[in-house]
Amino acid sequence: MIYIIIGHYGSGKTNFACNLAEKLSVDGSTAIVDLDIVNPYFRTADYTRELEAAGVKVIASDFQTSTLDIPSLTFDINALTGDFDNLIIDAGGDDEGAKVLGRYKNAFSDKPKTILYVVNFRRYLTRTAEDALEILREIEAVSGVRADTIVNNTNLAEETTAQTIIDSDNECQKLSNLSGIKNIITVIPENITLTVKNPFTVKIIVNKPWN
Amino acid sequence: MKGNEALAEAAIRAGCKCFFGYPITPQTEVAAYFAKKLPKVGGTFLQAESEVAAINMVYGAAAAGVRTMTSSSSPGISLKTEGISYICGADLPCVIINVQRGGPGLGGIQPSQADYFQATRALGHGDSRVIVFAPSSVQEMVNVVNDAFNLADTYRMPAMILADGLLGQMMEPVEFPETEAKTFDKPWATTGHANAREHNIANSLYLKPDVLEKSIIDRAARYAEIEKEHTKADCYLTDDAEIVVCAYGATARICKSAVNAAREKGIKAGLFRPVTLWPYPKKELIKASENAKCLLTVEMSTGQMIEDVKLSIDCKKPVHFYGRTGGIIPTPAEVLEQIEKLTGEGV
Numbered sequence: 001m002i003y004i005i006i007g008h009y010g011s012g013k014t015n016f017a018c019n020l021a022e023k024l025s026v027d028g029s030t031a032i033v034d035l036d037i038v039n040p041y042f043r044t045a046d047y048t049r050e051l052e053a054a055g056v057k058v059i060a061s062d063f064q065t066s067t068l069d070i071p072s073l074t075f076d077i078n079a080l081t082g083d084f085d086n087l088i089i090d091a092g093g094d095d096e097g098a099k100v101l102g103r104y105k106n107a108f109s110d111k112p113k114t115i116l117y118v119v120n121f122r123r124y125l126t127r128t129a130e131d132a133l134e135i136l137r138e139i140e141a142v143s144g145v146r147a148d149t150i151v152n153n154t155n156l157a158e159e160t161t162a163q164t165i166i167d168s169d170n171e172c173q174k175l176s177n178l179s180g181i182k183n184i185i186t187v188i189p190e191n192i193t194l195t196v197k198n199p200f201t202v203k204i205i206v207n208k209p210w211n
Numbered sequence: 212m213k214g215n216e217a218l219a220e221a222a223i224r225a226g227c228k229c230f231f232g233y234p235i236t237p238q239t240e241v242a243a244y245f246a247k248k249l250p251k252v253g254g255t256f257l258q259a260e261s262e263v264a265a266i267n268m269v270y271g272a273a274a275a276g277v278r279t280m281t282s283s284s285s286p287g288i289s290l291k292t293e294g295i296s297y298i299c300g301a302d303l304p305c306v307i308i309n310v311q312r313g314g315p316g317l318g319g320i321q322p323s324q325a326d327y328f329q330a331t332r333a334l335g336h337g338d339s340r341v342i343v344f345a346p347s348s349v350q351e352m353v354n355v356v357n358d359a360f361n362l363a364d365t366y367r368m369p370a371m372i373l374a375d376g377l378l379g380q381m382m383e384p385v386e387f388p389e390t391e392a393k394t395f396d397k398p399w400a401t402t403g404h405a406n407a408r409e410h411n412i413a414n415s416l417y418l419k420p421d422v423l424e425k426s427i428i429d430r431a432a433r434y435a436e437i438e439k440e441h442t443k444a445d446c447y448l449t450d451d452a453e454i455v456v457c458a459y460g461a462t463a464r465i466c467k468s469a470v471n472a473a474r475e476k477g478i479k480a481g482l483f484r485p486v487t488l489w490p491y492p493k494k495e496l497i498k499a500s501e502n503a504k505c506l507l508t509v510e511m512s513t514g515q516m517i518e519d520v521k522l523s524i525d526c527k528k529p530v531h532f533y534g535r536t537g538g539i540i541p542t543p544a545e546v547l548e549q550i551e552k553l554t555g556e557g558v
Contacts, residue, residue, distance in 0.1 A: 009213070009240075010212075010213045010382045039380070040236060040237070040320050040321075041237060041376060041377075041380035041381075042380060042381070122384070123212070124212045124216060124220065125216075156384040157382060157383055157384055159384050208377075208381060208464070209377070209461075209464075209465055209540045209542065209543075210464040210465045210467065210468040210543060211468075
């Protein structure tokens, strides 16, 4: 199964993708591909040690051994799609970051896959369902993939409470109606108790150096 | 919000109407945010052909009396310094953001604090100064943008916000204050004389020595007032501290964690965090280190702010240094180890 994670930059894609990888690796061989060639900060590859300790293979773009200050892809996704039970592809943020997916859409076309759109409704540029839909459509237009699942990752970092998540429900439902995507997963940080349909509990992997 | 976006949003709310920049990692989101939002509020966003062009466009907009900003990262700021000096010489207000990365030359793209000397001493030649703010959270980035514009307009000079790649790229919750942007009368602005007044001329060339000397002395008097009135620092657990850790920006957050860990071990540690780097908060540091036996400066450099720490206290107490460079961020454990080493030695 291929899991393609898309979303606005700063939406929490990487933290979700890392958690998903760790969970899936319990039941099958799992790899995570860091496909972000736009932004060199807070990337999947920064958490390689933790992920590999959990049995996840990390395949990352390279930018430290080249003479460019942007990451470059040094692996063949076409070949990878058959090698693992679970292949998680963490795309870059926005349409700019997801553009590279378009290059590989043929590699995924005949494989079982799910496209997850991560959204944080407390993010300044995605406060409303309309804003979140606009960004989703921009990503879909360049990447050639269409989301089938909304991952409601509404959070205020350390200030997140159960109420933060509850308050986002309306906009999330609205996004579901506007986009026609019926499947919704709600991300719940492990320190918060909240009962929702389709919860996905996460620990904070993507963290700041002083925490 | 992401730090870089928060800087741009705060500037728009502070009435910034013109942004000129050129992309560079790790600050490009500042420009990207302006590109999206500034046209919607009647402003002008322009991606210039180079950093040199961008700062000269800022010079022009500032001369016309508009609130204006540019943003870059270390190598780009080096390119802008000629223009910054001209803006200082023409006594014009603007705000410049530096989201620091490694250097010298192209350096690297990970966070750094190695532009301290440049920011506080060398943004321009000719006895010029620039007000420098060093926020340490995304919220503080929002707050200092407004202060930077107000001080720049009050004293007719550039103000810089010295951030780093970590602050620019990280996500934190922010609140925007509901205050209206302050407006300033700018009778000196080159807005067209309409035959009703003398020409206003924005220029930094003074060929007569007595005229140039007077302009420098006038500027120095303003600088002296700023040094007296506008220092800002944050002191954490310094009242009874036997060791005062001095750090700014993202490094101060790491040091705060280390100070908390030291306190848990019974070590009387405190943190002094300057919010303004020029003017340096000397009197605040003297007070914060009253009971200290020694000071420890922590920076993402090989030691630059340490000079201002020593100058502030007239070298009356030992000042130690710990730093990481090249894009490596010091950890709270590393800083704690230094605190333990220094206090274990009998301080």
